[in-house]
Amino acid sequence: MGTEVRWTLDDIDLSDLDFWRRPWSEREAAFKVLRAERPISFYEEPIIEGTSMEFPKGPGYYALTRYRDVATASRHPEIFLSGPGAVSILDLPSEMVEYFSGMISTDNPKHARLRRIVANAFNPRTVRAVEESIEHVADRVIRDAIDHGTGDFITDIAAPFPLEIICTMMGVPRSEFATVLRCSNIILSMGDPQFVPEGTDAVLAYLEAGATLTALMEELGQHRVDNPIDDITSSLVNAEIESEKLTQQELASFFVLLVTAGNETTRTALAHALHALSEHPAQKARLVEDFESFARTATDEIVRWASPVIWMRRTLASDYTLSGTDLKSGDKVLLFYNSANRDEEVFDDPYRFDVGRTPNEHYGFGAPGPHFCLGAHLARREITVMWRKLLAQAPSIHATGAPVQLASSFVNGINHLPYAL
Numbered sequence: 358m359g360t361e362v363r364w365t366l367d368d369i370d371l372s373d374l375d376f377w378r379r380p381w382s383e384r385e386a387a388f389k390v391l392r393a394e395r396p397i398s399f400y401e402e403p404i405i406e407g408t409s410m411e412f413p414k415g416p417g418y419y420a421l422t423r424y425r426d427v428a429t430a431s432r433h434p435e436i437f438l439s440g441p442g443a444v445s446i447l448d449l450p451s452e453m454v455e456y457f458s459g460m461i462s463t464d465n466p467k468h469a470r471l472r473r474i475v476a477n478a479f480n481p482r483t484v485r486a487v488e489e490s491i492e493h494v495a496d497r498v499i500r501d502a503i504d505h506g507t508g509d510f511i512t513d514i515a516a517p518f519p520l521e522i523i524c525t526m527m528g529v530p531r532s533e534f535a536t537v538l539r540c541s542n543i544i545l546s547m548g549d550p551q552f553v554p555e556g557t558d559a560v561l562a563y564l565e566a567g568a569t570l571t572a573l574m575e576e577l578g579q580h581r582v583d584n585p586i587d588d589i590t591s592s593l594v595n596a597e598i599e600s601e602k603l604t605q606q607e608l609a610s611f612f613v614l615l616v617t618a619g620n621e622t623t624r625t626a627l628a629h630a631l632h633a634l635s636e637h638p639a640q641k642a643r644l645v646e647d648f649e650s651f652a653r654t655a656t657d658e659i660v661r662w663a664s665p666v667i668w669m670r671r672t673l674a675s676d677y678t679l680s681g682t683d684l685k686s687g688d689k690v691l692l693f694y695n696s697a698n699r700d701e702e703v704f705d706d707p708y709r710f711d712v713g714r715t716p717n718e719h720y721g722f723g724a725p726g727p728h729f730c731l732g733a734h735l736a737r738r739e740i741t742v743m744w745r746k747l748l749a750q751a752p753s754i755h756a757t758g759a760p761v762q763l764a765s766s767f768v769n770g771i772n773h774l775p776y777a778l
C-alpha cells in the first residue's frame with residue numbers, strides 16, 4: 358500500500374468526488390486512518406454534478422468503516438432498513454427507488470416475497486444451463502481476444518463476458534446486447550464523462566437508460582407469457598402460483614437490478630484481477646502452475662481485493678447505539694465494504710494480495726443478512742472460469758499500462774486497462 362499521502366481526519370471528505378478520483382493507494386490510506394481514529398464518521402451529502410434537476414438537500418450520512426459495524430448493520434435489517442434506498446445516498450422519490458433498484462431496496466415482507474420468487478427461478482435446471490453458457494461464452498470471448506493479441510481488457514473481455522451471460526440467462530436477444538451495455542454503463546457510472554457525454558444532463562440520461570431497459574424487459578416478459586421457453590424470464594413470469602410470480606413491472610425492475618448488480622461488478626472484479634496479477638507476478642505464477650489448488654481461494658481474494666461494490670446504504674428505523682455512536686431514527690449509514698475488506702482486526706496483512714488466502718470471510722458480496730448477493734455463486738463461477746481459461750490459453754497475459762479508474766464512490770470500476778498476451 359502507498360504511504361505517500363499522510364491524511365488527517367479532517368482532510369478526508371468521502372462526499373467529494375475528487376476523493377474518488379485519487380489513486381487506490383491514497384484512498385486505502387484514508388480508510389486506514391478512519392478505521393483507526395474515527396470508524397463511524399459523519400459527512401454532508403455529496404453534490405450531484407452534471408444535472409439541472411434539483412434534489413432537496415439531505416441530512417448527510419455516517420460512514421461505517423469497520424468490519425464489525427458493517428456486520429451489525431447487515432444482521433439487523435429491522436433496524437437498518439434498505440427500503441428507503443440501498444444504492445443511492447440521496448433520498449429519491451419512492452417510485453423511483455422501486456423502479457430502479459427493485460428488491461435490493463426493499464424490506465420484509467416485500468423483500469422475502471421477491472427473493473423467494475427469484476431464488477425459485479434459479480432452479481437446478483436453469484442454473485445448469487447458465488453454467489454451460491459460461492463455458493461457451495468464455496471460450497468465444499477469449500478466442501476473439503487471442504486473435505487480436507492486444508487491446509483494452511475491459512472492452513475485449515471484462516465487459517462483454519458477464520453482459521452476455523446475464524442477457525443469455527434472461528433470454529435477451531443478441532441484437533439488444535449493445536443497448537443493454539450502454540444503459541447499464543450510464544446507470545452505474547453516475548455521470549462519469551466516459552459514458553454520459555459532456556453537455557448531457559446526467560440524471561436525465563440515467564432515467565432514460567432505466568426506461569429503455571424497462572421497456573425491453575416488459576416486451577420480453579410479455580412475449581414469454583405467451584411463448585414460454587426454458588429460461589429464467591419464463592419462470593419468473595409463469596410461476597405456478599399466482600401470488601408467487603413477478604408482475605411485468607417487478608420483472609423489469611429485477612432486470613435493471615441484474616444488469617447493473619451483476620454486470621459492472623463482475624467486470625470490475627475481472628479487471629482488478631488482471632491488474633493485481635500483473636503487479637504480483639509471484640501470485641500469478643502460483644495460479645499458472647497449479648490453478649485448481651487455488652481456484653476457490655484466488656476467486657475470493659480477487660473479490661476482496663477489488664471490492665467492486667464500495668458501499669450499500671441503510672436507513673435507521675429506530676434509535677440505535679452502534680459501537681458507542683448514537684444513531685437516530687431516519688439517519689443514513691453507508692456500509693463501506695472496501696474498508697471492511699482491509700480491516701486489520703480481521704485480515705492478516707490486509708494489503709497483501711494472496712491467491713491462497715485462508716480464511717477469507719470478506720464482505721465483497723455484502724455481509725451476512727437477507728440482502729447478501731443473490732449472484733455470488735454465479736459471479737464466483739464467472740471469475741473462476743474466465744481466469745482458468747485465460748491462464749491456460751494465454752499464461753503470459755499482462756497489463757501493459759495503468760488502469761483508468763471510474764470516477765465513482767459506489768463502484769470501484771476500471772474504464773480502461775491495456776493488455777497484451
Ligand code: HEM
Pocket residue numbers: 431443460461462472614615618619620622623626660664665666669694720721722723724726727728729730731732733735736
Ligand atoms: C463480483 C461480482 C459481484 C459483487 C461484488 C456483488 C456485490 C453485491 C453486494 C455488495 C450486494 C448487496 C448486499 C446488501 O445490500 O447487503 C449485492 C446484492 C445483489 N446482487 Fe450482487 N454482486 C456481484 C455479482 C452479482 C451477479 C452476477 C448478480 C446476478 C445474478 C448479482 C445480483 C445481485 C442481486 C439481485 C442483489 C440484491 C439481493 C437482495 O437484495 O436480496 N450480483 N451484490
